[in-house]
Amino acid sequence: MITSFETSLQNLSVHKVGNKSQDEYLTLSDAQLSIKDETLNNLLMTYFLKPFEKVNEIYRFTHSSEDLALNEIYHFAKKCFQEPETFHEMSQQITRHLFDVSTHPKIKSGEVYIAFFDQVQIEGQLHQAIGIFKSETKETYLKVYPDAGGFFLTYEREAINIQKLDKGCLIINTESEEGYKVAVIDQTNKTPEAAVYWKDDFLKLKIRNDSFNQTTNVLGLYKNFVKEKIDDDFQISNPDKIDLLNKSMKYFKEKEKFDMDEFSNEVIGNEVAAKSFKDMVQSYEKEFESPISGGFEISGQAVMKQKSSYKSVLKLDKNFHVYIHGDRQLLEQGFDEGKGMNYITLFYNKEM
Structure with missing residues (x-):
């Protein structure tokens, strides 16, 4: 700072x-x-x-x-x-x-x-x-002066906004x-x-390859991995993708240090997917000469900045937006043969 x-x-x-x-x-x-x-x-x-x-x-x-x-x-x-x-x-x-x-x-x-x-x-x-x-950007400003019991109004062009x-x-x-x-x-x-x-x-x-940059890079790489790369190896639903993103954000909020093996076990939880993500990280390290897989201190500022880009919204046609913040097991998906439409069942204890 x-x-x-x-x-x-x-x-x-x-x-x-x-x-x-x-x-x-x-x-x-x-x-x-x-x-x-x-x-x-x-x-x-x-x-x-x-x-x-x-x-x-x-x-x-x-x-x-x-x-x-x-x-x-x-x-x-x-x-x-x-x-x-x-x-x-x-x-x-x-x-x-x-x-x-x-x-x-x-x-x-x-x-x-x-x-x-x-x-x-x-x-x-x-x-x-x-x-x-x-x-580079110039603006026009109005100026007001007291004048003979009233006010005089003028302007200034090509002025600079100090904000x-x-x-x-x-x-x-x-x-x-x-x-x-x-x-x-x-x-x-x-x-x-x-x-x-x-x-x-x-x-x-x-x-500079500091903790802020390393935290930002891993969160960005993981988001791209979940949204794009993981489909190459698995058939995975959008709610499950959101759950993976939520787990990663929880990890970065709760931990002080990033450890690749720990992250793979606790967040990804699948050996094939974990290897695919590690390969993605290694490719990034080689291309940008920016080592991150060896572990680093997690930057809280970087986590907060990336949080807004981690969308937990499941969009269903133009009728519904479902925000998934917690337990993925409380959401079930299915297909209604009679209506020929997909459906989602949500389980909860009380309205908030």
Whole structure:
């Protein structure tokens, strides 16, 4: 978790980046800003850092050659941390690099803010951090002023909503040899082709293989296994699939550590299906170089985030939705020959 109640904004430079493929321009400022107004400083801190309070995924810089020094943003950030006097020069280099990768036709122009922070808290520790933010979306705001016993109404166009950060990343000055800790936000360019430019082309990141990521991956893999892969080996009803998902969620809520054999026995409960799931996990580990089957600490935050995607609803035509939360044995399925329709019988003690 990232918090900023002790954080101070030390340096800030602002530039503008257009879309290179649309013959738009790159505009670099000559010097960094001096923010003396306390209210403006507080507004900027809200705009830049508040969105990161809800970010759990932590990334690291990477490069296809495995030489981190060849990652442009890693290189500029490291120099800035080591030589703070180069901050503005490095902010210009970062912006030039962003302009070079801004070639997809759907990428919007916008202002780029490069900030240097002190005392950013992540996972209980305070560190320096470099922030890279981009504002793409502009809005129109109404302004109301007292005027001669009444009010005067005007507006301001091309304004920025400080509650809506379009794009951002925080580079935390720790674990530099492993690629730093990096948090990312991208609220625009949701199409895959346009979205990759921020995280992949510009920053070149890979997810950190921590407990949050491992918990998320196993829950996601198991959900796909139950919904799609398990049908290859078994004929299994939708209520039974929901029961398997409910059992897995119960396991992750009650246990502190994930153990593959324990999970296979307690949740899957079938040797053939357990082997199929293990094979699926091993394929994932090999493809993404992200070991998870050896066991890990379960992240409660990841469990809560994944819970909403674990649907326990059985949809019956357009007439009924049956929510299955508990004992699967209290639900029976059958087929009525006379009506030529399927039916479900539910057993319960009392209405709630």
